[in-house]
Amino acid sequence: MRKIITLTSMLVGFVFLTACSDNSPPTSTEKTRNTEKAKPAVAAKPVNYQGKVDQDIKRFRSFYSNKFPGVELDNFKDGIYAIDEATREQWLEIEEFPPYELSIDEGQEFFEIAFANGKSYADCFDNKGQAIRQNYPYFDNDSNQVITLELAINQCRKTNGETPLSYGQGELVAISAYMANSSRDQKFDIKVPNKAAYKAYMNGKQFFYSKRGQLNFSCADCHLKIAGSNLRADRLSPAIGHPTGMPVYRSAWGELGSIGHRYRECNKNVRAEPLAYQSEAYRNLEYYQTLMSNGLVVNGPSSRK
Numbered sequence: 001m002r003k004i005i006t007l008t009s010m011l012v013g014f015v016f017l018t019a020c021s022d023n024s025p026p027t028s029t030e031k032t033r034n035t036e037k038a039k040p041a042v043a044a045k046p047v048n049y050q051g052k053v054d055q056d057i058k059r060f061r062s063f064y065s066n067k068f069p070g071v072e073l074d075n076f077k078d079g080i081y082a083i084d085e086a087t088r089e090q091w092l093e094i095e096e097f098p099p100y101e102l103s104i105d106e107g108q109e110f111f112e113i114a115f116a117n118g119k120s121y122a123d124c125f126d127n128k129g130q131a132i133r134q135n136y137p138y139f140d141n142d143s144n145q146v147i148t149l150e151l152a153i154n155q156c157r158k159t160n161g162e163t164p165l166s167y168g169q170g171e172l173v174a175i176s177a178y179m180a181n182s183s184r185d186q187k188f189d190i191k192v193p194n195k196a197a198y199k200a201y202m203n204g205k206q207f208f209y210s211k212r213g214q215l216n217f218s219c220a221d222c223h224l225k226i227a228g229s230n231l232r233a234d235r236l237s238p239a240i241g242h243p244t245g246m247p248v249y250r251s252a253w254g255e256l257g258s259i260g261h262r263y264r265e266c267n268k269n270v271r272a273e274p275l276a277y278q279s280e281a282y283r284n285l286e287y288y289q290t291l292m293s294n295g296l297v298v299n300g301p302s303s304r305k
């Protein structure tokens with residue numbers, strides 16, 4: 001019963017936030033009109049977008065804490081193994097000699113190869129690209145969009161006259177895995193600095209709760225409402241912690257894949273048309289999902305069955 005109430009209150013909260021999303025400060029024309037009428041100037045109280053998101057994060061977490069009372073919040077970084085005692089031990093053993101280890105080394109080699117102009121990836125990123133995974137994705141005020149780590153890797157290449165790499169699997173994902181590995185145990189700390197960022201966040205949130213595909217399932221149906229249940233051979237992971245272990249090595253893939261690769265697979269599973277890698281909708285979704293995991297630590301890359 002308590003779970004139903006929590007879910008209902010989340011949905012009510014969602015509708016409420018959607019309704020209030022246009023709670024914007026007065027535009028400059030309105031301000032001018034006020035002056036013309038010589039009314040006393042009332043300073044518009046800036047909207048605290050981060051505060052609104054923090055409320056969402058709180059509700060999201062309490063849903064999972066209620067659903068899985070035995071699981072420490074920090075452990076949601078382990079995906080399905082946070083809630084599946086039966087496979088957790090075996091997974092921890094696999095993580096001792098992980099199948100993605102070679103990819104991290106390869107990623108480091110790719111990362112260190114100089115571009116034709118003599119520069120390298122390290123020149124594009126803060127702190128030379130080390131221990132920064134927890135700051136991605138972020139909202140970029142100049143280009144007015146969400147920048148994921150993988151998009152930034154390709155932007156770095158383009159800026160330096162190199163051809164972009166393909167997303168999803170392969171060289172770019174190995175680089176991303178190497179960068180994530182250098183960020184292990186850093187806490188995700190994603191920000192929603194302004195109205196445009198909040199719009200991107202709301203867009204990602206809507207994607208998460210929208211039904212799609214011939215099976216008419218939303219991400220929230222599988223990874224929130226019935227998280228922990230079995231679906232064919234799989235147990236459904238909680239959505240909190242989804243981005244922390246990315247990229248992941250899945251035995252079904254036999255290699256590492258990015259979160260976008262997984263998004264496409266989850267879309268296909270409900271017979272919905274998958275979107276292009278790094279499309280705006282997927283980047284906004286990753287922004288939303290990572291915000292919901294703020295405070296958890298980076299533990300990517302990681303392995304999944």
Ligand code: HEC
Nearest residue numbers: 079080217218219222234235236237242248262266270304
């Ligand atoms: C029909 C149920 C279903 C729907 C709908 C669904 N997924 Fe999944 N998803 C799965 C299954 C099954 C797995 C593999 C087991 C697991 O980790 O949950 C998975 C795995 C994932 C993973 C990887 C988790 C990890 O730790 O490796 C992510 C991320 C994910 N889904 C995100 C999404 C998003 C975002 C959506 C909405 C676009 C979505 N899923 C929709 C069933 C679903």
